[in-house]
Amino acid sequence: MNILNIENGWLLEQKQVISPHFDPRPFNDDISLLVIHYISLPPDEFGGDFIDRFFQGKLDPTEHPYFEEIKDLKVSAHCLINRQGKITQYVNFNDMAWHAGVSCFDGREKCNQFSIGIELEGSNNQPFTQAQYQTLAQLTQVIMQTYPKITPERIVGHCDIAPERKIDPGQYFDWKYYQYLLSQI
Numbered sequence: 001m002n003i004l005n006i007e008n009g010w011l012l013e014q015k016q017v018i019s020p021h022f023d024p025r026p027f028n029d030d031i032s033l034l035v036i037h038y039i040s041l042p043p044d045e046f047g048g049d050f051i052d053r054f055f056q057g058k059l060d061p062t063e064h065p066y067f068e069e070i071k072d073l074k075v076s077a078h079c080l081i082n083r084q085g086k087i088t089q090y091v092n093f094n095d096m097a098w099h100a101g102v103s104c105f106d107g108r109e110k111c112n113q114f115s116i117g118i119e120l121e122g123s124n125n126q127p128f129t130q131a132q133y134q135t136l137a138q139l140t141q142v143i144m145q146t147y148p149k150i151t152p153e154r155i156v157g158h159c160d161i162a163p164e165r166k167i168d169p170g171q172y173f174d175w176k177y178y179q180y181l182l183s184q185i
């Protein structure tokens with residue numbers, strides 16, 4: 001994959017699908033946490049454009065029983081990395097995506113305000129792909145360069161900031177391998 005660049009909060013030359021699910025960040029110069037998630041729609045199925053449509057608020061509830069359950073949720077993330085390692089960006093990094101929900105990191109609540117959220121297309125039932133780890137490491141690197149308050153100890157899973165509610169990125173996410181790749185860049 002080519003070197004990633006961020007300009008004015010957007011990745012250059014990567015797929016963009018604009019989500020309406022965002023707010024301006026309430027505080028300037030506050031981006032200081034990276035949150036890793038997984039998502040698949042329908043659950044445990046990969047491919048298709050259901051995640052794009054979900055983050056746009058355009059999921060058709062008649063297409064799958066699960067979509068009926070989630071159709072009124074208004075959520076987003078800054079980026080998705082699909083099974084092939086391709087990135088889609090939905091929300092400008094300088095804005096607040098709606099990925100963390102009720103959450104707390106190091107005593108501070110409302111993690112959406114000060115975090116960037118990355119979704120990996122995946123589930124708690126199968127490993128992530130090599131292409132996803134490679135892309136995630138490169139994306140993490142450019143995010144840390146652009147937002148230097150995100151330090152290695154401020155990269156967490158959704159499970160770490162909402163432990164009562166969330167398990168993602170789940171048992172198959174290999175934190176040690178991710179850290180190894182980051183150290184190699």
Ligand SMILES: [Zn+2]
Binds near residue numbers: 037
């Ligand atoms: Zn999550």
